Amino acid sequence: MVLIKKRPSWEMPEREATPEHVFLNRRKLIKQAGLIAAAAPLLGLPGCEDGGSQSQAAPIMAPDPTASLYPAPRNDSYVLDREITDEALASTYNNFYEFGSHKSISKAAQKLVIRPWEVKIDGLVEQKQTLSFDELIKKMPVEERLYRHRCVEAWSMAVPWSGFALKSLVDFARPLSSAKYIRMETFNDKRMAPGQKAVWYPWPYVEGLTMAEATNDLAFMVTGVYGKPLPKQFGAPLRLAVPWKYGFKSIKSIVRISFTKKRPKSFWQETGPREYGFWANVNPEVPHARWSQASEEILGGGGRRVATQLFNGYANEVAHLYKGLENEPLYM
Ligand SMILES: Nc1nc2c(c(=O)[nH]1)N[C@H]1C(S)=C(S)[C@@H](COP(=O)(O)O)O[C@H]1N2
Numbered sequence: 001m002v003l004i005k006k007r008p009s010w011e012m013p014e015r016e017a018t019p020e021h022v023f024l025n026r027r028k029l030i031k032q033a034g035l036i037a038a039a040a041p042l043l044g045l046p047g048c049e050d051g052g053s054q055s056q057a058a059p060i061m062a063p064d065p066t067a068s069l070y071p072a073p074r075n076d077s078y079v080l081d082r083e084i085t086d087e088a089l090a091s092t093y094n095n096f097y098e099f100g101s102h103k104s105i106s107k108a109a110q111k112l113v114i115r116p117w118e119v120k121i122d123g124l125v126e127q128k129q130t131l132s133f134d135e136l137i138k139k140m141p142v143e144e145r146l147y148r149h150r151c152v153e154a155w156s157m158a159v160p161w162s163g164f165a166l167k168s169l170v171d172f173a174r175p176l177s178s179a180k181y182i183r184m185e186t187f188n189d190k191r192m193a194p195g196q197k198a199v200w201y202p203w204p205y206v207e208g209l210t211m212a213e214a215t216n217d218l219a220f221m222v223t224g225v226y227g228k229p230l231p232k233q234f235g236a237p238l239r240l241a242v243p244w245k246y247g248f249k250s251i252k253s254i255v256r257i258s259f260t261k262k263r264p265k266s267f268w269q270e271t272g273p274r275e276y277g278f279w280a281n282v283n284p285e286v287p288h289a290r291w292s293q294a295s296e297e298i299l300g301g302g303g304r305r306v307a308t309q310l311f312n313g314y315a316n317e318v319a320h321l322y323k324g325l326e327n328e329p330l331y332m
């Protein structure tokens with residue numbers, strides 16, 4: 001466990017404590033929106049002459065430019081065998097090593113600046129391109145899906161993700177037929193994410209899938225949860241959800257998507273090659289090097305454990321992807 005000393009947010013100069021785009025656009029926003037200007041004394045906009053307030057309280061949040069997409073229409077093909085995890089709990093129990101190697105990173109993750117957010121698409125594609133997240137999402141069919149999520153640490157949750165099939169993004173990217181894998185990368189900025197100061201980790205976080213996995217219907221790019229744009233601690237603005245695999249495959253805050261011939265080496269594979277592999281498919285019968293995977297604790301279930309299912313219950317959808325690969329370490 002890493003302890004990194006950092007200033008509490010109330011000690012931060014306002015430029016640091018405020019997401020860049022909010023800072024830069026604040027004056028414009030206030031000019032445009034009479035409502036916000038009228039509310040300024042209440043909201044305590046620092047340095048806002050129009051508002052006339054001297055308060056130094058919390059800065060306002062700019063409206064999320066994708067807010068109107070949510071709640072997205074639910075795709076009823078994806079059903080749960082358990083209750084949806086309480087939103088407050090799922091939002092405060094997160095794995096996001098960029099902000100610390102423990103579960104209580106939700107506050108620290110608010111330092112993540114999610115606008116502007118560029119996504120680079122490169123490698124074996126017809127045409128490399130970089131586009132903003134807001135441009136990208138406009139081209140994608142956004143829907144809601146109820147998915148289970150099984151962390152390799154043997155806890156699980158069930159959440160209503162919003163987003164689009166990874167397959168839609170692959171189609172948009174136009175990979176060459178020589179592409180065998182998709183590789184995804186998280187941002188790398190230790191000023192924003194203090195966890196990235198830990199030099200013993202191979203930053204940035206990287207994950208990958210085969211093309212067959214990436215184009216399977218279940219592979220989902222997440223942009224929202226609980227009917228709203230994705231909160232930062234969940235890996236805003238763009239993260240993966242591959243629910244038949246251990247949670248660490250579901251990479252957060254993606255900035256780069258590359259198509260490759262070579263199998264990508266992931267963050268956890270690099271960190272602990274004896275414990276974490278490329279496939280990481282959920283299997284109750286194959287224990288982790290240090291614990292059993294036979295059961296899992298349901299987050300918010302008062303300590304209740306349930307039996308873990310092969311492919312986390314998604315065998316019908318994905319088992320065929322692994323025919324003929326029996327000699328591969330499919331479950332680590
Ligand atoms: N970039 C990045 N992505 C990540 C992680 C991380 O530390 N960094 N943790 C993974 C793990 S182990 C899990 S269980 C899930 C947690 O997602 P949640 O916080 O939305 O529940 O994110 C995955 N994606």
Ligand SMILES: [Mo]
Pocket residue numbers: 095150151152153246247248
């Ligand atoms: Mo995890």
